[in-house]
Amino acid sequence: MNTLQSFSLVAIPPEDEALRAPVRAFLQSALHGVAPAVRARSWMGFDADFSRALGRQGWIGLTLPKAYGGAGRSSFARFVLLEELLAAGAPVSAHWIADRQTAPLILRYGSEAQRAFFVPRIARGELFTSIGMSEPDTGSDLAGVRSRAVPTATGWRLNGRKIWTTNAHRAHYMCTLVRTSGTPEDRHKGLSQLLVDLTLPGITVRPIRDLSGDGHFCEVLFEDVELPADALVGEEGAGWQQVTAELAFERSGPERIYSSLVLAEAWLAELRQGPAPAAGAQVIAGRIAARMAVLRAMSLAVAEQLGRGLDPAFEASLVKDLGTEFEQAIPGWIEEAFDASDHPVPSTGLLQTLAYVTQLAPSFSLRGGTRQIMRGIIARGLGVR
Amino acid sequence: MDDTLLDEFERPLRALCTDDTLRAVEAGAPTDALWQAIDALGYTDALVAEAQGGAGLSLRELFALVFAAGKAGLGLPFGETAVARALLAAAGHGERRGAGPIAIAPGVPGDAGSVVCRDVPGGALAHQVLVSWQGEWLLLPRDRATATPGAWRPQASATLQWHTPDLAVVRFDAGAADAVALCNALHAAGMAGAMARVLELVTDYARDRKQFGRPIAQFQAVQQELSVLGEQAHSATLAARLGCSAAGVQPDPLLAATAKLRACEAARSVCAIAHAVFGAIGITEEHVLGLYTRRLHEWRAVPGTETQCARLLGEALLAQPDGLFDFVRLRLSAPALA
Numbered sequence: 001m002n003t004l005q006s007f008s009l010v011a012i013p014p015e016d017e018a019l020r021a022p023v024r025a026f027l028q029s030a031l032h033g034v035a036p037a038v039r040a041r042s043w044m045g046f047d048a049d050f051s052r053a054l055g056r057q058g059w060i061g062l063t064l065p066k067a068y069g070g071a072g073r074s075s076f077a078r079f080v081l082l083e084e085l086l087a088a089g090a091p092v093s094a095h096w097i098a099d100r101q102t103a104p105l106i107l108r109y110g111s112e113a114q115r116a117f118f119v120p121r122i123a124r125g126e127l128f129t130s131i132g133m134s135e136p137d138t139g140s141d142l143a144g145v146r147s148r149a150v151p152t153a154t155g156w157r158l159n160g161r162k163i164w165t166t167n168a169h170r171a172h173y174m175c176t177l178v179r180t181s182g183t184p185e186d187r188h189k190g191l192s193q194l195l196v197d198l199t200l201p202g203i204t205v206r207p208i209r210d211l212s213g214d215g216h217f218c219e220v221l222f223e224d225v226e227l228p229a230d231a232l233v234g235e236e237g238a239g240w241q242q243v244t245a246e247l248a249f250e251r252s253g254p255e256r257i258y259s260s261l262v263l264a265e266a267w268l269a270e271l272r273q274g275p276a277p278a279a280g281a282q283v284i285a286g287r288i289a290a291r292m293a294v295l296r297a298m299s300l301a302v303a304e305q306l307g308r309g310l311d312p313a314f315e316a317s318l319v320k321d322l323g324t325e326f327e328q329a330i331p332g333w334i335e336e337a338f339d340a341s342d343h344p345v346p347s348t349g350l351l352q353t354l355a356y357v358t359q360l361a362p363s364f365s366l367r368g369g370t371r372q373i374m375r376g377i378i379a380r381g382l383g384v385r
Numbered sequence: 386m387d388d389t390l391l392d393e394f395e396r397p398l399r400a401l402c403t404d405d406t407l408r409a410v411e412a413g414a415p416t417d418a419l420w421q422a423i424d425a426l427g428y429t430d431a432l433v434a435e436a437q438g439g440a441g442l443s444l445r446e447l448f449a450l451v452f453a454a455g456k457a458g459l460g461l462p463f464g465e466t467a468v469a470r471a472l473l474a475a476a477g478h479g480e481r482r483g484a485g486p487i488a489i490a491p492g493v494p495g496d497a498g499s500v501v502c503r504d505v506p507g508g509a510l511a512h513q514v515l516v517s518w519q520g521e522w523l524l525l526p527r528d529r530a531t532a533t534p535g536a537w538r539p540q541a542s543a544t545l546q547w548h549t550p551d552l553a554v555v556r557f558d559a560g561a562a563d564a565v566a567l568c569n570a571l572h573a574a575g576m577a578g579a580m581a582r583v584l585e586l587v588t589d590y591a592r593d594r595k596q597f598g599r600p601i602a603q604f605q606a607v608q609q610e611l612s613v614l615g616e617q618a619h620s621a622t623l624a625a626r627l628g629c630s631a632a633g634v635q636p637d638p639l640l641a642a643t644a645k646l647r648a649c650e651a652a653r654s655v656c657a658i659a660h661a662v663f664g665a666i667g668i669t670e671e672h673v674l675g676l677y678t679r680r681l682h683e684w685r686a687v688p689g690t691e692t693q694c695a696r697l698l699g700e701a702l703l704a705q706p707d708g709l710f711d712f713v714r715l716r717l718s719a720p721a722l723a
Contacts, residue, residue, distance in 0.1 A: 003581040003622040004391065004452065009630055011721035087710040258710075265708045277703055279696060286698030289709060290643040291650075293717035294624040301623065318616050375612035376605075382615045384588050384602040 006315050007301040016076040023081055026057060027088040036266040037352040039089025043255050044216055044360075046170065047091035048128070054092075055125025060099050064107065069120030075307035079254065079300065086258040087265075093167060093216065098122040098129040100253070101246055102175050105193070109234030109242050114195070118173075132162035132176030132196070132220060133243075140373050143187040143240070147178040147222060149194055155229040156180070156194065158202075158222045168218035169207045174198055177239050180232075188240035193233045200225050212359050245311070250368050252302035252316035256323035257295045259364050260330035263357045264288055266350050267334045273344060280340025284333045291326050295319065314381030321374040324365040331358040391449040394428055395457070402457040404673045410460040411676060413540035416510050420461055420486055429463065432471035432634050437479055439471065444636055448574050448629035452622070455578025458676055460541050462507035464571040465489040469515040471634045472522060476557040481524065485512030488527075489571070490545075491564040491688055492518040500525070500547045504535060504687040506572070506680075508543040513554075517564035523553035537683035563638055565689050570628040570636035572684045573644035577625040579677050579684075580618040580648075580655045586674055587614060587659045607662060614658040617651035624648060630719045639701055642694035643717055649691035652681040 030050065031039065038045070054060055062078045064070025071077075085092050103122045106114050121127035138144040147160020160178060168174055174196045182190030198205065202225040207215040234242050268285060271277050277285075298319050305312040331354055338346055346354075365371040379385040401422050410416055423429070428450055433439020451464035469487035473479055488502075488511035495501035500523070502508065502516055509532060516523045527545065529552045535542030550556075591602035591611060601607050628636060628644025656678040660667045667674045685691065702712045 003577065003584065003619045004449065006619050007623040007626075009623070009626050009719040011719050083710070083714075261710060265710065268703070268709055272703060277699075282699030282703060283692055283695040284699065285702050285709075286642075286695035286700075287646070289698050289702050289713055289717060290624075290646045290695065292709070293643050293713045294620055294627065294647050296713060297623055297627055297719060298620065318619055321612075322616050322620055372609065375609045378612035378615055379608035382584075382588055382611060384591055384611050385608050 006318075007298050008304075009297060010300050010304045012076045012080060012300065013074070016074055016080055019073075019077050019080045020084060023059065023084040024088075027084060027090055031088055031090060034089070035349055036089070036262050037349060037356055040260075040262040040353045040356050041091065041093075041214070042086055042089055042259050042262065043092050043096050044214070045089070045091030046093040046167065046216065048094045048125075048170070050091050051094040051128070052125040054095065055123060060095050060125050061103055061119065061123035064103055064119060064123060068107065068115055069123035070103075075303045076300075079303045082254045083258070086254055087261055089262040094128050094170070095122070095125050097131055097166065097171075098127065101131060101250060102129040102173075104249065105175065105242065105246055106195075106233060108245070109193075111230065113230060114233065118195070127173065128167065128171040130165050130168045130171040130174045130198075130218075132165050132168070132174045134164045135161055136163050140370055142177065142243075143191075144184050145177055145179055145191060146184065147176070149178050149180050149192070149227065151180075152226070154226070156227040156231055158194065158196065158225040158227055160222050162220045162222075164208075164217045165220050166217050168198065168220045169205045169215070172198060174220065175233070177243060180236050180239075182237075190237050191239035192236050193239045193242055194227060194231045195233055196222075196225065196227060196231060200227070202226070210360070210363075212356055247369070248302070248306060248311060248313050248316040251320040251374075252299055252306075252312070254296070254299055256320045256364075256368075257292065257299060257326060259324075259327040260357050260361070263334065263353050264330055266353055267337070267346075270344055270347060270350055271337075275343050278341035281337040284337045284340070288330060288333060291329075295323050295326055299323070313377060317369075317374040317377040317381075320368065321365070321371055321378070324371070327364045328361045331361060390428075390446065391453055394426065394450050395453040397426055398423070398453055398457045398459065402459050407458045407460065407673065407676050410510070411538055411541055411679075416461060417485075421484075423459070423461070423463065424484065429467050430470055432467050433474045433479070434471075437474045439474065444468075444570065444629045444631045444634055448626055451571055451574035451629070452578035452581070452625065455575030455680075456582045458579070458582065458673070458680070460507060460538070460680075461486045461510050462488045464575065465507070465511075465515075465567075468567055468571065468634060469513075469524075472515065472562070473524065473555065475634070476522075476555075478524070478555045478557065481555045483512055487511055487524075488514045489564055489567055490514055490516055491568070492516040492523065492550075495546050498549055500550050502545045504542065504544055504683075506535075506538075506542050506683055506687055508532070508535065508545050509541050514545060515564075516553075517559055517562065518550055520559055521556050522559045522562065523550055524555040525553050535683065537679055537686065542683060562635055566636050566638035566641040568687070569638075569641035569645035569689050569694065570625075570631075572687070573621070573625040573628045573641070573648040576648040576652055576681055576684050577618070577622040579680050580621055580651060583655055583659045583674065583677050583681075584615055584618045586677075587611065587662050591662055601662070610658050610662065614655050617654050621648045621651035624651075627717075627719055632720065639698060639716055642689060642697045645689055646691055646694035646698070649685045649694070652685055656681055
């Protein structure tokens with residue numbers, strides 16, 4: 001693969017850039033006074049009221065068609081919106097997954113009735129979704145999914161268990177990948193995506209606390225859950241192809257670059273208030289800026305390719321691996337900067353933010369496909385696998 | 386014009402830059418014939434205005450050519466010559482440019498009023514050096530300088546010292562020009578090209594070389610390393626594009642520093658992984674890999690170094706009121722195409 005062809009330089013068109021000012025003004029008032037350690041939750045912060053307020057602004061489902069309650073805007077407009085949300089540390093978790101994955105999935109593969117039901121509710125910030133992929137024995141190797149739905153006279157009967165399902169305890173639906181035909185030996189064949197109403201009988205949701213004390217991911221048990229026939233999205237048995245088609249959207253966005261941005265901004269703000277910064281701190285600030293600039297250019301290049309309907313799986317994996325590496329490096333660089341000078345003394349709030357990001361940083365390269373999986377995809381793109 | 390120019394340049398360039406030729410250049414063989422052949426391809430006047438007989442291209446367009454030169458392993462300062470010819474022509478000194486290669490370097494004051502250019506890549510092969518010196522450009526003949534062999538490429542590069550700036554055959558106002566920014570942008574592009582070639586060499590080798598009964602590319606441990614190398618090479622290429630994104634001849638100093646910093650970071654990992662995969666054959670004189678990794682190390686070591694670039698960016702970030710995100714967005718982004 002020629003390194004010249006993978007990423008081109010693109011600039012955000014002025015009409016999309018124009019979205020930035022109103023979004024920023026809205027966020028400044030909505031997030032006034034929220035501490036950095038809270039804002040550092042970034043796209044893991046959950047606030048249903050905030051999501052509904054964002055929906056009222058028309059800022060959920062920005063790229064979705066107007067006919068389904070979307071705004072019909074470009075992938076660049078969405079890029080601008082996401083950047084502003086992440087830079088501000090807005091609590092976007094409630095609607096994030098539905099906006100990024102479930103709504104586009106339903107638009108692409110769903111029935112007209114599914115589109116008409118789900119997409120406008122998602123765009124209004126009223127219907128939140130979770131994505132059920134991992135199982136106790138099935139992580140990166142999703143072909144091993146054991147949860148199973150069997151056809152019944154009225155639809156499907158679902159049994160099984162999902163784990164690490166973000167927001168299952170507060171989402172309305174789960175888009176889940178389950179086996180509907182064949183056996184695990186059939187690998188990716190026979191998997192399907194079902195939209196499960198989480199209020200149905202037979203579903204038990206148990207939140208799992210993360211190491212910082214937050215509860216965002218869950219274990220979900222399905223025991224003889226009766227689903228209607230129209231719970232199936234797309235084609236029976238084609239779930240794997242449907243899932244992988246969406247991955248480039250999930251892997252290359254600004255959320256793979258900016259997870260430590262609130263921390264970096266908080267550090268720089270304190271650095272500015274102190275005496276003239278030490279050379280060591282300047283060097284670290286410059287390193288962070290340069291790395292972020294190149295990653296942002298790469299992410300924009302992928303957004304442009306996605307906007308043209310291409311499938312940049314190689315490029316998206318590259319952005320995710322390099323982007324999460326950058327996010328994970330920031331806490332260590334800032335600790336180095338603290339050591340480079342006795343002044344300014346970091347505030348308690350900054351140290352708490354650093355502690356939070358440091359502890360959660362390992363998850364940055366786990367969610368959405370692990371580092372090793374990304375590198376496997378890249379190796380294939382390079383022609384060595 | 387875009388990267389289509391690349392093909393037209395790359396093919397004849399690679400034919401000229403055989404492994405033997407590259408090794409000979411590094412060993413001090415005469416380079417006049419090689420330079421004449423490259424100059425005859427017609428790309429060295431790419432940035433000179435059309436009215437002055439050039440192609441009137443921008444640095445943004447030159448990028449692909451400098452990348453190609455780096456990828457071909459060309460040891461002569463091709464990109465520097467193209468820029469120097471454009472600057473000289475624009476200042477009305479086109480007739481003084483000479484036919485030979487021109488290096489570009491920042492000058493610093495040496496002993497007794499002398500001008501010193503440290504670690505100039507290709508400085509021993511250039512006929513002249515365009516030196517930024519106290520707000521001016523000086524075109525200095527290389528044969529009037531005292532040369533100290535370069536640490537990495539003793540026959541090709543050199544630290545050069547002229548006993549007085551008065552040895553300049555041409556001097557003109559530098560305006561906002563900055564030799565460090567130009568070197569950063571051009572070197573980053575050359576480095577990205579060199580890393581692309583290393584990526585090619587190492588993936589080819591991993592597919593051919595068999596151990597334990599199969600090509601080493603089939604081992605997951607090797608694949609993961611090659612992926613990291615590929616990521617670094619791709620990222621450095623886009624960074625270099627960003628560094629060279631100016632619509633004129635002069636790069637934006639902050640974008641150029643971003644490009645060089647990213648290229649230097651990437652080069653460390655690219656060199657280490659490439660040599661690890663190649664094993665012993667990669668550290669022989671006979672194998673071409675060493676020529677490329679040596680070039681990369683030299684580029685890392687010359688002004689502006691990784692730390693200098695990072696410091697420039699950090700100072701600029703902290704000297705203005707915006708936060709990191711807005712600084713990156715407003716100051717470190719590609720300008721829209723006109």
